[in-house]
Amino acid sequence: xxxxxxxxxxxxxxxxxxxxxxxxxxxxxxxxxxxxxxxxxxxxxxxxxxxxxxxxxxxxxxxxxxxxxxxxxxxxxxxxxxxxxxxxxxxxxxxxxxxxxxxxxxxxxxxxxxxxxxxxxxxxxxxxxxxxxxxxxxxxxxxxxxxxxxxxxxxxxxxxxxxxxxxxxxxxxxxxxxxxxxxxxxxxxxxxxxxxxxxxxxxxxxxxxxxxxxxxxxxxxxxxxxx
Amino acid sequence: xxxxxxxxxxxxxxxxxxxxxxxxxxxxxxxxxxxxxxxxxxxxxxxxxxxxxxxxxxxxxxxxxxxxxxxxxxxxxxxxxxxxxxxxxxxxxxxxxxxxxxxxxxxxxxxxxxxxxxxxxxxxxxxxxxxxxxxxxxxxxxxxxxxxxxxxxxxxxxxxxxxxxxxxxxxxxxxxxxxxxxxxxxxxxxxxxxxxxxxxxxxxxxxxxxxxxxxxxxxxxxxxxxxxxxxxxxxxxxxxxxxxxxxxxxxxxxxxxxxxxxxxxxxxxxxxxxxxxxxxxxxxxxxxxxxxxxxxxxxxxxxxxxxxxxxxxxxxxxxxx
Numbered sequence: 001x002x003x004x005x006x007x008x009x010x011x012x013x014x015x016x017x018x019x020x021x022x023x024x025x026x027x028x029x030x031x032x033x034x035x036x037x038x039x040x041x042x043x044x045x046x047x048x049x050x051x052x053x054x055x056x057x058x059x060x061x062x063x064x065x066x067x068x069x070x071x072x073x074x075x076x077x078x079x080x081x082x083x084x085x086x087x088x089x090x091x092x093x094x095x096x097x098x099x100x101x102x103x104x105x106x107x108x109x110x111x112x113x114x115x116x117x118x119x120x121x122x123x124x125x126x127x128x129x130x131x132x133x134x135x136x137x138x139x140x141x142x143x144x145x146x147x148x149x150x151x152x153x154x155x156x157x158x159x160x161x162x163x164x165x166x167x168x169x170x171x172x173x174x175x176x177x178x179x180x181x182x183x184x185x186x187x188x189x190x191x192x193x194x195x196x197x198x199x200x201x202x203x204x205x206x207x208x209x210x211x212x213x214x215x216x217x218x219x220x221x222x223x224x225x226x227x
Numbered sequence: 228x229x230x231x232x233x234x235x236x237x238x239x240x241x242x243x244x245x246x247x248x249x250x251x252x253x254x255x256x257x258x259x260x261x262x263x264x265x266x267x268x269x270x271x272x273x274x275x276x277x278x279x280x281x282x283x284x285x286x287x288x289x290x291x292x293x294x295x296x297x298x299x300x301x302x303x304x305x306x307x308x309x310x311x312x313x314x315x316x317x318x319x320x321x322x323x324x325x326x327x328x329x330x331x332x333x334x335x336x337x338x339x340x341x342x343x344x345x346x347x348x349x350x351x352x353x354x355x356x357x358x359x360x361x362x363x364x365x366x367x368x369x370x371x372x373x374x375x376x377x378x379x380x381x382x383x384x385x386x387x388x389x390x391x392x393x394x395x396x397x398x399x400x401x402x403x404x405x406x407x408x409x410x411x412x413x414x415x416x417x418x419x420x421x422x423x424x425x426x427x428x429x430x431x432x433x434x435x436x437x438x439x440x441x442x443x444x445x446x447x448x449x450x451x452x453x454x455x456x457x458x459x460x461x462x463x464x465x466x467x468x469x470x471x472x473x474x475x476x477x478x479x480x481x482x483x484x485x486x487x488x489x490x491x492x493x494x495x496x497x498x499x500x501x502x503x504x505x506x507x508x509x510x511x512x513x514x515x516x517x518x519x520x521x522x523x524x525x526x527x528x529x530x531x532x533x534x535x536x537x538x539x540x541x542x543x544x545x546x547x548x
Contacts (some may be wrong), residue, residue: 008405011404011405011406012405012542014405014407014540014545015405015406015407015410017407017544018407018408018410018411018536018540018544019407020535021536021539021540022411022536025536027531029529029532039286101525101528102524102528105532109532109535109539110534112539112543113539115483116539116542116543125417132543132544133544136540136544174461222431
């Protein structure tokens with residue numbers, strides 16, 4: 001397949017997929033809480049726009065609905081909820097220190113290579129012109145997972161979890177032109193409920209250890225943690 | 228290609244290098260002027276850099292007692308290698324004889340040569356500032372060079388050539404295509420260019436504040452014609468990156484045939500592109516604040532990541548089976 005032979009709209013789909021990958025890296029490397037929530041919102045918006053474009057190119061009308069759902073949930077509602085939580089916990093200016101930022105990002109780049117290698121056999125299936133995006137969406141999933149491993153801040157881990165869902169949605173849109181609407185609605189609802197539950201957990205964690213750094217959950221006694 | 232290797236082609240290449248050398252101070256003056264206007268200052272006249280250079284060239288060069296011959300030779304080497312690097316870049320027309328001689332890797336090599344001697348000269352006299360500036364410059368460039376090469380490779384993989392004018396011709400022929408890899412390479416190259424030319428988030432070209440300067444610290448001991456050559460080389464480098472970004476990613480307007488109207492359009496196009504780029508640089512310098520030096524590796528890490536993503540997205544999404 002040659003990119004130059006595709007119509008402009010399909011080229012734009014590839015650009016948006018690449019931007020979603022960039023947003024994943026921005027999430028991974030961003031140490032400021034509010035800025036990472038913004039990155040997550042941008043990723044949601046990019047994925048929603050990509051879905052709308054796929055709907056236009058493939059003339060699949062129910063995808064417009066899922067695009068709208070993604071836009072309203074993942075780029076507006078959930079970021080807004082997280083923002084409110086962060087404001088209420090008084091952590092707007094919180095900056096997390098990542099131990100080896102360059103290594104974390106390079107390992108992320110390694111994950112992209114890995115997911116490309118994994119997706120190669122899938123690409124050979126004659127699916128559609130968007131099949132190359134499978135590798136990108138797999139790397140978005142893996143990067144979200146890696147973010148949950150590498151970061152210690154609870155909010156950052158939740159963002160990693162949510163961006164994994166973005167990756168899965170991207171894969172569904174790119175490879176099979178979207179899931180059935182019932183499934184999509186269910187998943188969206190799940191994510192929303194998860195966001196609410198995570199909010200409750202934030203409060204509990206911050207009440208019991210007075211911080212959202214989950215590394216402090218490893219310590220057993222109060223005075224060790226309090227020092 | 229045939230008529231480009233003719234004497235007229237060589238003449239045009241010479242004219243082009245001269246245009247580069249004469250236009251570089253103008254670009255620096257333009258950026259300075261816009262920046263002052265944005266900050267509600269009147270700012271120096273547009274031709275002030277020429278006057279500065281003229282004045283410095285007429286002055287006697289003072290050299291410290293502890294300076295070795297390398298200190299005297301360095302300005303000529305720095306200016307010479309920057310000028311040669313500049314001559315290899317298509318400014319008005321593609322496939323000139325000089326462009327056929329040198330490709331992007333040679334270009335990076337010439338810039339590295341200039342930087343090497345600049346850093347050596349900074350350390351030569353033995354003042355604290357010179358050594359500090361040299362070590363900082365090496366820190367920045369050691370991190371910027373891989374990112375730049377990565378961006379270059381991304382372009383080269385699309386165009387199947389590392390030759391600058393071939394890449395430009397490839398872009399001209401394929402028309403406007405939204406390539407994610409080019410987008411990332413462009414962003415990465417812009418970040419690298421800002422770091423390499425010592426513009427604001429990394430280094431402040433207008434400061435002589437000891438603790439923060441990089442480029443100014445290295446040329447602190449120079450005066451007279453030596454200083455003029457060093458500053459001229461820095462201006463040349465700024466224009467080099469500007470033309471590189473403008474003509475590689477937006478080559479429209481550049482002359483592909485050796486006729487007078489085509490060359491005129493090429494000149495006008497590159498002039499407008501550089502004016503626009505200078506405007507963007509001035510706005511960015513007004514809006515942004517200088518980073519701490521220890522943030523510079525993070526900044527360049529971002530540039531490297533962007534160019535790496537460009538390479539990845541080329542391999543994943545643009546080649547295909």
